[in-house]
Amino acid sequence: MTPLTTTPRTPAAVARAARLLSRDPDQVRDLPWGTAHAVFDASPELAAVMTREDLDDWLDCSLLHYPVLNAIRGATPVPPQELTRTMTVSGDPRGGYVDGAKVRARLRDGATVVVQNLHEWHRPAREVCRRAAELFEAKAGAVAFWSPPGEAGLRVHRDDGHLFVVQISGTKRWYLYDTPAAPGLWEPGYVEAPDGLAEPATVDLRAGQVLYLPDGIAHHTETLDEESVHVTVAVREPALRDVAELAVRACLARVPAHATAAAADREEAVAAVLDDLAAALGRVDRAALARHVTRRSVQTGGSR
CATH class of the missing domain: 2.60.120.650 (Cupin)
Known part of the structure; x- marks a missing residue:
């Protein structure tokens, strides 16, 4: 890799x-x-x-x-x-x-x-x-x-x-x-x-x-x-971790905060939410994300 x-x-x-x-x-x-x-x-x-x-x-x-x-x-x-x-x-x-x-x-x-x-x-x-x-x-x-x-x-x-x-x-x-x-x-x-x-x-x-x-x-x-x-x-x-976090946070907005993984079907629920996350990440507008990261970097004061 x-x-x-x-x-x-x-x-x-x-x-x-x-x-x-x-x-x-x-x-x-x-x-x-x-x-x-x-x-x-x-x-x-x-x-x-x-x-x-x-x-x-x-x-x-x-x-x-x-x-x-x-x-x-x-x-x-x-x-x-x-x-x-x-x-x-x-x-x-x-x-x-x-x-x-x-x-x-x-x-x-x-x-x-x-x-x-x-x-x-x-x-x-x-x-x-x-x-x-x-x-x-x-x-x-x-x-x-x-x-x-x-x-x-x-x-x-x-x-x-x-x-x-x-x-x-x-x-x-x-x-x-x-x-x-x-x-x-x-x-x-x-x-x-x-x-x-x-x-x-x-x-x-x-x-x-x-x-x-x-x-x-x-x-x-x-x-x-x-x-x-x-x-x-x-x-x-911009740190790649920050870029990844922004993308994941945008995708997580679709998952209700109160949704749970019930014990009876937890493994299936985990698999489903990961599949949904992977699909959502694939639909992220990469150019828009890059523009947002650039804008945030330029507008934020300081070097951190």
Whole structure:
């Protein structure tokens, strides 16, 4: 049986998004979508998705709340009390607000600061992700990472979704291993036996560049001799499980919720309902289902 795959077979989406992604659209016209990494120059819009100065503003002059801003040291999340403060508003104390001094102290200790869901509250990221969602006909979201010099990053892991890593400042070294051939051969998360992987390719990503990472590629990172800030724009295509669930739910609407499989003829009832389900699935308007899944992906905020 051929393994199921969600990797598109046509570069049409990449061609549509070329001007959003790169200063020189020709650099991405042959992007190895789903098969290998690539590096190219960011478009002005993508390069301006956020700035280093934005981070200082968010720490000192915003109402950011944990866990929109959080931090991780090695593989361990930094406790919220080490990042936040209590703010009193009209005599009412409220906890969880980001404390700039505490966050900078955690950076000095070697933690990486993570700023989540940029696409929901930061206008440049919101616009980039809105356009990416339309062009790729998929969900799109953005997360920022702020790492101190010499930080080793997470251990080898795999992310779901196609990632566009935009280097904002500093240089980040990426160690890139295999790209899985099919979804059934990998799971998102840490790679428990990285010693079994081939030797990694290395990419030193500099400010103004974009690194494309295909869905599931194993990787880890290292910050060099200056701090690094990058934004990851994740493009996540509709999951086949979600498509199947939508189709089955549409068919189940024909089965009354109070209908039962009586003990006397349960086996026959089960066989009958499965036969009816198979027949109903065969009658599903596939083109309409594909349009519905596309529309839902584009209109739903975020990358999940």
